[in-house]
Amino acid sequence: MAVTRGFVGRRASARDPRLPPGQYDVGSSWPVLTAESTPSIGTDRFRLTVDGAVEEQVTWDWAQLRALPASTWRGDIHCVTTWSKLDTWFTGIPVDVLLDAARPLPTATHVMVTSSTGYTTNLPLADVVDEKAWVVWEHEGAPLAREHGGPVRLLVPHLYFWKSAKWISRITLRDSDEPGFWERNGYHMRGDPWLEQRFDGD
Ligand SMILES: Nc1nc2c(c(=O)[nH]1)N[C@H]1C(S)=C(S)[C@@H](COP(=O)(O)O)O[C@H]1N2
Ligand SMILES: [Mo]
DSSP states (O other): OHHHHHHHHHHHHHSOTTSOTTOEEOTTOOOOOOSSOOOOOOTTTOEEEEEESBSSOEEEEHHHHHTSOOEEEEEEEEOTTSEEEEEEEEEEEEHHHHHHHHOBOTTOOEEEEEETTSOEEEEEGGGSSTTSOEEEEEETTEEOOGGGTTTOEEEOTTSOGGGSOSSEEEEEEESSOOOOHHHHTTBOSSOOGGGTOOBTTO
16 A cells, blocks of 8 residues: 555645645636626726724725835635636735724624625625735736726635625625625635635535
8 A cells, every 4th residue: 555655645745735625726827707897997986985883984095095005915816616826916905904994893793895896795804804805906016907806906815716806995894794796696605715615505
């Protein structure tokens, strides 16, 4: 059985440890997955609001958002349709910066993120704090392309990428969880790729 063990060992080490179970590496390409038609949102019309269970509802326009201290996140992203994109990078701000301005009430447990198209996705508040989630406007040094959510999208890289809503306009703090667009259509409420939480019941 030493032969079998050696064979299994080689196979295991050949698989990139950055790939969660059931995922493959798309390399340098970046697939587009969009349920609605791609909107055109000029930066003059762009607004992002944090509302709901907060002490103060706050809205940023493009200039106000871009005046916040930007930083870069680098790592891997994972789509539920089994592609992963490894070692990519985005520029923006941690969601914490926006939440610090709006001050979530102690009762807030979840967020609902809404796109200007009406797409929604729900997340536990714990998954969007402590620099785990980002609001981004650049990808690898270039303005975020329209089909990838430009001018501004959410980035929650530790969860499946359907949680990373494109064209975001609103982050609503909530005292309870409620399914967003894909979650109402059978996807998991949390979506941890390392636990393969693809569908409701996984
Ligand atoms: N507004 C909006 N955001 C969205 C989606 C969408 O259809 N509409 N698709 C989600 C899914 S399923 C994935 S995998 C990623 C795809 O992002 P990309 O097209 O930039 O790769 O966006 C997520 N955010
Ligand atoms: Mo996806």
